[in-house]
Amino acid sequence: MADTPPSSPLSFSEFDSLSTAAWQERIRRDLKGADQAALEWHTPEGIVVQPFYHREALEGLPQGQMMNPNTQWLNMPTYAVGPADKGHRAIELAAEALTRGADGIYFELTDAAAFDVTFLHERLPLATTYIGYAVRIGAAGFVERLLATGTAGLRGFLRFDPVTDHTPDLAHQLADLRTVISLTRQLPEFRALTLNGAFFANRGGTVIQQIGFVLAAATTYLEQLPSAEVSLAEVAAAFQMQVGLNPNYFFEIGKLRALRRLWATLLHAYGLPTEAAQALRIFAATSTWSQTTLDPHTNLLRVTTETMAAVLGGADAVSVAPFDRIYQSPNEFSSRLARNLPVILREEAGLNRVADPAAGSYYLETLTDQLAREGWAVFQRVEAAGGLPTAIGLVLQELHSVAQTQFQRIANGEQIIVGTNRFQNPQEQFDYNPKRLLRSKEFDSTRAAYPSEVLRLATAMHFQRREKKRRRAAVVLLGTHTNQLILESFLRLLPQQESLALKASHPEGTLSVLFSTPEAATLMYATPDQFGHFARVVCRVPVDEPDFIPPTLLTADLATMQEAVSLFGFREFNVEGYSTEDVLARLQGRR
Incomplete structure (x- = not known):
């Protein structure tokens, strides 16, 4: 407005200017001898974020033009x-x-x-x-x-x-x-x-x-x-x-x-x-x-x-x-x-x-x-390394390594996904079909939350089936790397004797599946060929069908499932005294 008086520049001259050293001294006093390093945030990227920053931090930084003067995004x-x-x-x-x-x-x-x-x-x-x-x-x-x-x-x-x-x-x-x-x-x-x-x-x-x-x-x-x-x-x-x-x-x-x-x-x-x-x-x-x-x-x-x-x-x-x-x-x-x-x-x-x-x-x-x-x-x-696309293998390997590290951090609770591995809604009702979603080729399995989702959705289906028919069972293919991280996080929660026994039963380089029945949780290990033959039997797919891809989720009556597991030589480890819900709760940090 034309009659609005011009604003005066703000002045805080009544406050003394404090240096970084003065602020650090005040922090030392307030911490009463505690280590100041405890206030630092060490990020997964390797950046150390300090507890406070001062105008002296700008000294020596590049002083360029405005990053983007455009406000009309x-x-x-x-x-x-x-x-x-x-x-x-x-x-x-x-x-x-x-x-x-x-x-x-x-x-x-x-x-x-x-x-x-x-x-x-x-x-x-x-x-x-x-x-x-x-x-x-x-x-x-x-x-x-x-x-x-x-x-x-x-x-x-x-x-x-x-x-x-x-x-x-x-x-x-x-x-x-x-x-x-x-x-x-x-x-x-x-x-x-x-x-x-x-x-x-x-x-x-x-x-x-x-x-x-x-x-x-x-x-x-x-x-x-x-x-x-x-x-x-x-x-x-x-x-x-x-x-x-x-x-x-x-x-x-x-x-x-x-x-x-x-x-x-x-x-x-x-x-x-x-x-x-x-x-x-x-x-x-x-x-x-x-x-x-x-x-x-x-x-x-x-x-x-x-x-x-x-x-x-x-x-x-x-x-x-x-x-x-x-x-x-x-x-x-x-x-x-x-x-x-x-x-x-x-x-x-x-x-x-x-x-x-x-x-x-x-x-x-x-x-x-x-x-x-x-x-x-x-x-x-x-x-x-030769630039792109020559070094694309290096790039993909580094992405894979970082993703697996994040999966592990999520599995053990170091990295929080609200509503998924912390602060879950135990009464959540899905407005989608978990079985259809897990079987869908379009279901994005590259996301950070995917391993936790597979366990949660599989367990939900298990209890739904138990209410309808107590003689049903499910096998969920979790994948080599993903399930290894879930397994490691679960091992830390088991009594030592059971943990050692489970480690001893785990062969290297095999696929892992979670086998759930109404009575107990069983972890099983199978080679890719074993699981492929097993999936054909459960899905009733002929052996000579060349384009069959084993689905993520397999369901059958309990007798068929147990017979197929025995027939194809899966190695089992029963987690004694834990139901599937117990397994899930421990993995999610609720017990």
């Missing part, structure tokens, strides 16, 4: 379009979403050739609608079809990342990318080269690994895409990074800020100007890694934290997944909640009114610098 729901699907249903849902709070749309296309771009243009005019597309093959042909609709231009981006997605015939895919960049070089509002950094987040990679691996993929394109038709500057200008988000709030903020800083470092190494780095766009999507099927409404809280971190970290666009996407088909209720979450953060929380709110925070500036340094070290290690 976009709310972009994601719609998956399956094989041979023209996408009409997804396009109609997208058109409705744009009238109800969405700013743009992101389509994940399994079959880009089948997607009806003419219908898309009729419902969502391509020149005015911000649309992202994820494709695995046929990128150039797909973009040519978009442009053939007669539109004056395109707004949005294409995610086509054959390096990260391990697409066959890389040379041909790179040629496709050059064509795409050439076709769209005169379209300033379209990014032709979006990296799939979400791949690493969805497989449990640490924020440091995610940073380093994304930079390694980017370097491959900067090295191999420039040609007589496409310049290095045009390749850099086409870049966008898609990242996956997990609930570690401050680390996710730091991850996005560190990516921007290192992108500038990388382009500087290629002799490109600072302005090229400032043009980088980041598209952030909530990840599958942190999602659960147990107490699933907690997913709403997780994606809220993730989305806030993305916005405060400087994302240009965000996509929030429905809280029930792991076990339900798309539906209006959960889609509306997901779409409205960013709207609330923008319209009610006002998170679009301040640019780079993390700037100047002693903790976040320090954390950003630490993540950038460690992420750069990971990048250099991949480059020393």
Whole structure:
């Protein structure tokens, strides 16, 4: 208002300025001799977070420009379009979403050739609608079809990342990318080269690994895409990074800020100007890694934290997944909640009114610098191993190792998943069929909560069956690595004599299954061949059926199950005095 007096600068001159040393002395006094190191947080990434940070922490840190001055981030729901699907249903849902709070749309296309771009243009005019597309093959042909609709231009981006997605015939895919960049070089509002950094987040990679691996993929394109038709500057200008988000709030903020800083470092190494780095766009999507099927409404809280971190970290666009996407088909209720979450953060929380709110925070500036340094070290290690895709085996092995460590931390309670391995709802009623879910090929088994979910869902089915018919049994295939971690956590809870006996009965390199009956819990061990033959008998599948894949869950009457177990030589260990519910309760820390 014109008559509003100007605000006076705040002054706290009446308070004495305290140095870091003075604060540390006060902490020592308050701790009364206790070790200050006990207040440090040693994260799984290897970062040591101090109990407090002071302005002196900023001394020596890079003092660059604002990480992202743009406050107009976009709310972009994601719609998956399956094989041979023209996408009409997804396009109609997208058109409705744009009238109800969405700013743009992101389509994940399994079959880009089948997607009806003419219908898309009729419902969502391509020149005015911000649309992202994820494709695995046929990128150039797909973009040519978009442009053939007669539109004056395109707004949005294409995610086509054959390096990260391990697409066959890389040379041909790179040629496709050059064509795409050439076709769209005169379209300033379209990014032709979006990296799939979400791949690493969805497989449990640490924020440091995610940073380093994304930079390694980017370097491959900067090295191999420039040609007589496409310049290095045009390749850099086409870049966008898609990242996956997990609930570690401050680390996710730091991850996005560190990516921007290192992108500038990388382009500087290629002799490109600072302005090229400032043009980088980041598209952030909530990840599958942190999602659960147990107490699933907690997913709403997780994606809220993730989305806030993305916005405060400087994302240009965000996509929030429905809280029930792991076990339900798309539906209006959960889609509306997901779409409205960013709207609330923008319209009610006002998170679009301040640019780079993390700037100047002693903790976040320090954390950003630490993540950038460690992420750069990971990048250099991949480059020393030959870069991508040569070093993809190393990358996948490191992701696998970190994921297994997290599984172990979750199994023994060091890492908490609310509602899954801590603070469970013992009266939870599932609004899905656990048996069908476990058998489904679409059930995502790469998530952090998966091992705990298998036990919980299998046990729930066991007790449901017991109420209906007491002579039923189930075998649940948990997998070599997963069940080993569950087994180790359970061993620590058994009496010593039983624990030693169980260890002695466990042969190396075999699959593990959990055998539940109404009376007791039995752990069993079988080779892959043993389990395959066993599954054929239980499922009544002929021996000469070549494409049979043993399902995760097998059920039969108790007599058949016990006979098959004996016939195929499974090694059993009865956990005396413990029912299946006792086993589950001990693994989840409830007893």
